[in-house]
Amino acid sequence: MSDTHTSYKATVQPSVLKGNIFAPASKSSMQRACAAALVRKGESNITNPGISNDDKAALGVIEALGAKWKIEDEILKVNSEGVNAAGNEINCGESGLGIRMFAPLVALNKHEITINGEGSLLTRPMDFFDEVLPALSVSVNSNGGKLPLKIKGPLQPSNITIDGSLSSQFLTGLLMAYAAADASDVSIKVIDLKSKPYVDLTLKVMQDFGLKLPENRNYEEFYFPAIPVNQNATVIDYTVEGDWSGGAFLLVAGAVNGDIVVKGLDVASTQADKAVLQALIDCGCKISIQDAQIEISSAPLKAFHFNATDCPDLFPPLVALASYCEGTTVIEGVHRLTHKESNRALTLQDEFGKMGVEIELQDNLMLIKGGKGVKGTKVHSRYDHRIAMACAVAALKAEGDTEIEEAQAVGKSYPNFFEHIQQLGAKVEKA
Ligand SMILES: O=C(O)C1=C[C@@H](OP(=O)(O)O)[C@@H](O)[C@H](O)C1
Ligand SMILES: C=C(OP(=O)(O)O)C(=O)O
Known part of the structure; x- marks a missing residue:
């Protein structure tokens, strides 16, 4: 390449x-597919995988978080046991979605992990995490609201209210992490959510990968019911849009x-x-x-x-x-x-x-x-x-x-x- x-x-x-x-291939679809394939335990076969820099960064992140992947006959095959980082560093490249979606998943680990990025990502705001993650039992140390972030979990889902006006990407990450942590009878309330269709895409990918799905209450509240979900049943086949x-x-x-x-x-x-x-x-x-x-x-x-x-x-x-x-x-x-x-x-x-x-x-x-x-x-x-x-x-x-x-x-x-x-x-x- x-x-x-x-x-x-x-x-x-x-x-x-x-x-x-x-x-x-859509990097929004591909990066979400990588995250969902990491979260579920088992095999996922992803057709039409993207090759953009942001897509490659996502593959690097899921590997660092414990997933194994290979490309065979143009199909991306991911095998995961769930989120389990071996090391203590993650690099999200230049991807805004990457850092905002993967940071809450990184926070599922018990040990401290440093998340970094490149180029313009180093100047984009991440102070959302300083405010929100402590409410989920995660300690965060950012560089004055910018990268690098040092995060130590494990994240525990609870009822929170977040501001959705800067970016929908933070919500996307929390939804994935709540599903991964088997959130039960808790909700994420969101004030002034922007870029709503991107959240629809997140929910669609979560559904396609059989992850636990929240109820979308008019984009103001995402409620995870107390019903257990078998996230690990079958091999998932997904095609990147x-x-x-x-x-x-x-x-x-x-x-x-x-x-x-x-x-x-x-x-x-x-x-x-x-x-x-x-x-x-x-x-x-x-x-x-x-x-x-x-x-x-x-x-x-x-x-x-x-x-x-x-x-x-x-x-x-x-x-x-x-x-x-x-x-x-x-x-x-x-x-x-x-x-x-x-x-x-x-x-x-x-x-x-x-x-x-x-x-x-x-x-x-x-x-x-x-x-x-x-x-x-x-x-x-x-x-x-x-x-x-x-x-x-x-x-x-x-x-x-x-x-x-x-x-x-x-x-x-x-x-x-x-x-x-x-x-x-x-x-x-x-x-
Ligand atoms: O979730 C996604 O895939 C994206 C969400 C949008 O960001 P905001 O939610 O910050 O508008 C968009 O601008 C970005 O390119 C990709
Ligand atoms: C803003 C963009 O992406 P991200 O926020 O994921 O870096 C984009 O692709 O235009």
Whole structure:
């Protein structure tokens, strides 16, 4: 497998896309599957495993927490006896979901374990754990609310109330850990939960792996009943879903300058970023949504309104789309962008500004003044995979070439992104 961390610049020339492409595996689905396969005792066979840096980090974590895994005939086979860390260090790479989902699982161990990460993860907030884990009998020592975290359990589920407004990922981790600890007659109450569909995905994966499932009381309370569950009965077969988050860039590429078919995206998925379909319909591109594939091609595009509060990862592809839509597009949910791999409201404003697209930020609203032409120039990924992909898609119909520095950032979620658009006819050079 090629190294997805080595720095490179990608130069994208204006290109018309044509043909068929499969969306990549969803890292949200894959990372959850890894966690669920670790939690249950027995064998899990995971088809369509992801290969992104975040996915690889998740495999490293479950191994450090006691699971054994191998890839055979393209199927990821995980064997676990439940969470049981041999060592005292865990590294979550650059994955926000990784640290927030695995930290409560790490806390199931009795001995002290240090959790660390890399790149932008080192500056993202983790103070949630300082506040919440002590209420579950876990001692925590963070670096002023940042990584590294030193955690010593074992975590004991109890009735707690948490704040869900910063990220849903903390809840995802607690739900997995409560299931692993066989939580009984206890609930997690959540105030102001954001990114709700991501919690639906967590519950779906827990169900698919036969873990103990809480009752979802209107996203305000998750109640684990006092009924025991046999989490270990059979071999589990799970298929990692196609990725609506990465797929959104392909779909937008089709809408901006193409006539393509994107396969492997399930319209019945609980993934938050499936909502990209609404924006595509509203902007007036040609789109035909079928069970197994989406056909999409360009047409005169018009500005649209979209609320991305619960699907914040759609901001970057939608900004690329809005750049080509006549009029001012308004996207709500800017507050959700501050603590991603970059502060995405500002990085989108800066990098698209270089391409001649004016973006105005009005508190929670982003206004993109589209339809005035996009100019190819030198931009920077800001070490954020979604900024790199947004610039690349915007480059497809720009005037002149676009040079994207530190384009290897795409490896976090979609290492084959540039190869995929090349297969569709995009002229891309990596150097
Ligand atoms: O659970 C997940 O897989 C994710 C949840 C979202 O984060 P928030 O819940 O912090 O919005 C999303 O932005 C992130 O890329 C992946
Ligand atoms: C924010 C993202 O991921 P995470 O929070 O898991 O690092 C993302 O993929 O855009």
